[in-house]
Amino acid sequence: MTSVAVVTIVSGRAEHLAAQRRGLARSTRRADLHVVVSMGDPTVVDATAVVPRVGDALPLARARNEGARLALEAGADLLIFLDVDCIPSRGMIDRYVRRARDGAVLCGPVTYLPEVSGGYPDDLDGWTNPHAARPNPAPGHVEIGTNWDLFWSLSFAVTSATWHTLGGFCEDYTGYGGEDTDVGRVAERSGLDLLWVGGAHAHHQWHPVSSPPIEHLDDIVTNAAIFHDRWGHWPMIGWLNAFRERGDIDWTPEGSSIARRPVGH
Secondary structure, eight states: OOOEEEEEEESSOHHHHHHHHHHHHTOSSOOSEEEEEEESOTTSTTOSEEEOOBTTBOOHHHHHHHHHHHHHHTTOSEEEEEOTTEEEOTTHHHHHHHHOOTTEEEEOOEEEOOOOSSOOOSOOGGGOOBOTTSOOOOTTOEEEEOOGGGOOTTEEEEEHHHHHHHTSOOTTOOSSSSHHHHHHHHHHHTTOEEEEETTOOEEEOOOOOOSSOGGGHHHHHHHHHHHHHHHSSOSOHHHHHHHHHHTSEEOOTTOSOOEEOOTTO
16 A cells, blocks of 8 residues: 655744645545654744754755655655645545556646635635646546646655655755756656646645745845756746846846846946
8 A cells, every 4th residue: 555645844834834734634545644844943843854944045955855755764655745835635645646656746736725814714625726827637637748847846746766766856956946947857857757637636825925036036046047057048937037127137048147136236
């Protein structure tokens, strides 16, 4: 029988983590292990492990790798990575388990929930409205993806063998942006299949964001440069274009360098 571990990384977001845990408890197929890796936050309740922060940047890649390591040491056959602000649908784990196989990266549809007062209901089926930019196969169906740019790390699953093929997240990246796009490139280069799993829904809890994510500008500039050095092209083009239009960075899509402009330029 498949042993399933859900891996979640967290800093702050106590309410989001509590809601995710309640969602996992309601799953039709329960996870055998929930690995919670705190990124330098000692207040995280019942964290499995704590990974220290590097300056102000969150060690997202390193924390996910540590979570996977602990899950595999505990005997997990299937790793499900679920961001802390995501609540699994009742059938998400079961859908991933049924479609899991070596040589494939599985992604499920994600709904971005609206802001509400008083918390979300236990039953989120009526709120399901998956992000329109990504596939949403019917429950029980799988769509083979061809565009690895659509891969996202907030909800995906791999077998232990596939995780070893990927080699984990590149820990050159720290902070926000680029590390999941890098994994997609590694998966594509390794000849893995991208499978969009119908019915494996997750519900992303509302929290304030900015567009473009100016609070992550330094991380994005640094990680974009790392990605370009590794792959020869730029990630996060939409954000980089928006930052350039705002006058925040010196960069062109055809160029080979990127730099943040001084504040008050």
